[in-house]
Amino acid sequence: MSKGLLTTTVGSFPKPDYLARARNQFSLGKIGHEELAALERQATAEVIRLQEEIGLDILVDGEMERGDMVAFFAELLSESMAIGGLVRSYGNRYYRKPIITGKLHWQGPMTVEMWRYAQGLTDKPVKGMLTGPYTMVEWSFDEYYDSRREAVLDMARLLREEVKGLVEAGAKYVQVDEPAIHTRPEEDFDLAVEAMALVVEGIDCEFHTHICYGEVGLIYPDMLRLPVKQIHLAFKNTDFEYLKLLEKHPFDKDKDLGVGVVDAHNHVAESVDEVKEGIRETLKLMPPERVWIEPDCGLKTRTWEEAAAKLRVMVQGVREVRRELGIDG
Amino acid sequence: MLTTVVGSYPKIPNRPRPARLRAAIARLERGEIGQDELRQVEDEVTIEVIQEQVEAGIDIANDGQIRWEDDQTYLACRMGGFTIDGLIRYFDTNTYYRQPVVRGAVQWREPITAEDYRFAAAHSPRPVKALVTGPYTLAALSANEHYGSFGELVLALARELRQEVLALEKAGAPIIQVNEPAILKQKEDFPLFRQALEQMMEGVAAEAHLCTWFGDIEGLFPQILELPFSAIGLDFVMGPANYEVIRRASFTKKLGLGIVDARNTKLETVEQIVERIRRVSDVVPLGSLYVNPSSRLEYLPRETAQAKLVRMVEGVRRAQEVLA
Numbered sequence: 001m002s003k004g005l006l007t008t009t010v011g012s013f014p015k016p017d018y019l020a021r022a023r024n025q026f027s028l029g030k031i032g033h034e035e036l037a038a039l040e041r042q043a044t045a046e047v048i049r050l051q052e053e054i055g056l057d058i059l060v061d062g063e064m065e066r067g068d069m070v071a072f073f074a075e076l077l078s079e080s081m082a083i084g085g086l087v088r089s090y091g092n093r094y095y096r097k098p099i100i101t102g103k104l105h106w107q108g109p110m111t112v113e114m115w116r117y118a119q120g121l122t123d124k125p126v127k128g129m130l131t132g133p134y135t136m137v138e139w140s141f142d143e144y145y146d147s148r149r150e151a152v153l154d155m156a157r158l159l160r161e162e163v164k165g166l167v168e169a170g171a172k173y174v175q176v177d178e179p180a181i182h183t184r185p186e187e188d189f190d191l192a193v194e195a196m197a198l199v200v201e202g203i204d205c206e207f208h209t210h211i212c213y214g215e216v217g218l219i220y221p222d223m224l225r226l227p228v229k230q231i232h233l234a235f236k237n238t239d240f241e242y243l244k245l246l247e248k249h250p251f252d253k254d255k256d257l258g259v260g261v262v263d264a265h266n267h268v269a270e271s272v273d274e275v276k277e278g279i280r281e282t283l284k285l286m287p288p289e290r291v292w293i294e295p296d297c298g299l300k301t302r303t304w305e306e307a308a309a310k311l312r313v314m315v316q317g318v319r320e321v322r323r324e325l326g327i328d329g
Numbered sequence: 330m331l332t333t334v335v336g337s338y339p340k341i342p343n344r345p346r347p348a349r350l351r352a353a354i355a356r357l358e359r360g361e362i363g364q365d366e367l368r369q370v371e372d373e374v375t376i377e378v379i380q381e382q383v384e385a386g387i388d389i390a391n392d393g394q395i396r397w398e399d400d401q402t403y404l405a406c407r408m409g410g411f412t413i414d415g416l417i418r419y420f421d422t423n424t425y426y427r428q429p430v431v432r433g434a435v436q437w438r439e440p441i442t443a444e445d446y447r448f449a450a451a452h453s454p455r456p457v458k459a460l461v462t463g464p465y466t467l468a469a470l471s472a473n474e475h476y477g478s479f480g481e482l483v484l485a486l487a488r489e490l491r492q493e494v495l496a497l498e499k500a501g502a503p504i505i506q507v508n509e510p511a512i513l514k515q516k517e518d519f520p521l522f523r524q525a526l527e528q529m530m531e532g533v534a535a536e537a538h539l540c541t542w543f544g545d546i547e548g549l550f551p552q553i554l555e556l557p558f559s560a561i562g563l564d565f566v567m568g569p570a571n572y573e574v575i576r577r578a579s580f581t582k583k584l585g586l587g588i589v590d591a592r593n594t595k596l597e598t599v600e601q602i603v604e605r606i607r608r609v610s611d612v613v614p615l616g617s618l619y620v621n622p623s624s625r626l627e628y629l630p631r632e633t634a635q636a637k638l639v640r641m642v643e644g645v646r647r648a649q650e651v652l653a
Binding site for chain 1: 339340341343348351354355358398399416418421423424425426427593594595627628629630631632633
């Protein structure tokens with residue numbers, strides 16, 4: 001493997017049309033779980049093949065069995081969570097906001113089977129993907145706990161069991177996403193750090209986290225206290241403004257930086273030059289061996305073709321910069 | 330004691346009831362229907378949510394802000410001087426709004442919500458309250474690229490939004506609620522806040538309510554009682570300190586008692602509601618209380634929102650029996 005500018009993705013891939021249709025039919029009771037699961041596996045295999053063909057270094061299973069990143073886990077945590085009614089997030093967008101209804105506890109593996117299936121299809125490492133404890137609680141109603149703190153820490157304890165399951169199955173990388181971490185930075189950042197530690201500490205695995213765009217400036221450099229090896233931010237969406245944060249306060253020298261170089265929320269593929277420019281700007285502040293190149297966010301809202309096009313451009317840009325720098329590709 | 334609501338109501342119900350407004354907006358975006366047809370659906374949904382409030386036993390209803398994308402855009406994009414930019418988080422919620430950007434002198438052009446008020450009032454058996462986002466909060470949640478200072482923008486908005494308040498008064502609104510949650514996050518701005526609201530409300534004869542949420546008025550009390558409003562609405566769920574703060578001076582106005590959690594599905598018990606009313610009943614006479622949810626019910630699924638209102642009314646009725 002190369003000595004710098006490793007490539008990976010943030011987790012989700014677009015669902016092929018046949019799977020989107022099958023999920024809809026399943027929700028209407030027209031097909032059974034086995035039929036749906038078979039199509040999820042078929043799509044997962046396609047996602048793995050696509051990533052191999054494009055030449056990514058660390059793969060993901062693409063989350064073909066997941067819809068919403070919180071509701072997916074909430075549904076499986078059926079003894080302590082329920083799926084609630086529709087709540088508007090903005091404009092004409094709604095989501096089913098889960099409800100914490102009892103003491104949170106792990107009921108058994110939620111992501112291990114799909115991870116193991118995906119890893120069985122490739123020689124490249126497949127990254128385990130989890131939604132972090134702070135985000136899981138923040139994006140749910142809580143009818144059980146007296147405080148957010150108790151809920152977040154119990155959520156962290158149960159996610160730790162899931163991490164252990166992934167690591168026992170052989171995962172070398174696990175990403176714990178915390179897109180909601182900057183919701184109440186003054187009040188809750190310590191709690192988010194404490195919770196992340198509960199999920200990951202003492203487990204032999206390389207941990208990554210993804211922090212979505214939002215008030216990132218408010219939690220930098222505090223975010224460096226998160227006990228993970230790599231922190232990924234959506235650089236492209238903000239035209240690499242976050243580099244100014246790193247100029248003011250250097251990134252932790254023991255951590256890696258995940259750099260989003262293609263926007264996950266527009267249709268048009270970036271140019272290779274744009275990608276290279278973003279990488280070069282980053283390399284003014286960070287050595288290549290501590291920089292990972294990724295899209296800004298999960299790709300599930302793109303079409304299959306858009307996602308593939310963006311990743312091809314990204315990998316091409318990385319290859320050219322590696323060549324210029326004399327890094328093994 | 331009167332029961333009321335403070336903001337937007339969930340726009341769509343859950344299955345099996347159809348999400349008509351969501352479908353209509355999607356069809357509008359695809360160019361399958363025009364604004365008139367959307368307006369028709371908005372009218373129907375407005376009537377529906379007024380009925381839900383009335384069925385729950387609410388004394389003073391509102392139109393549910395069914396036509397509003399959010400508290401900022403609906404006003405800003407109908408005034409001069411604004412453009413609407415990208416999505417941004419609304420306080421500490423998981424709800425986002427498109428941020429208004431002030432690119433020129435802000436200008437009220439014509440009544441924005443007066444017709445909405447008339448429509449709602451004509452279709453409600455109960456009095457309907459009108460509302461506007463206050464100048465301080467609208468300024469705080471916008472980006473200012475035009476005025477030399479934030480204060481100038483706040484005062485300019487107060488001058489322009491005053492026209493909207495007067496238009497609502499002329500339309501016959503018996504109560505006009507001015508929403509100012511943002512002042513709780515920058516309490517040191519109170520002198521500016523006071524100046525803006527005094528200008529905006531001068532000579533307004535309708536009953537005016539000032540409404541806040543997502544925090545407490547520690548540091549603003551008792552000065553907040555000097556503002557030209559007959560009622561002050563407070564959030565006792567996210568601002569539990571309000572219970573203590575309002576004891577520090579004589580509460581000379583009516584109190585909007587936000588005691589039912591508008592951000593959590595957990596249903597309060599009748600006993601909890603009675604207890605929360607009891608906690609303020611020696612400071613504010615029961616006859617000076619408006620009991621309402623802690624903020625807008627739109628954070629909840631539609632059915633839960635109505636269940637909260639039903640329970641709130643039950644709690645208020647019980648409190649009337651045991652505390653009177």
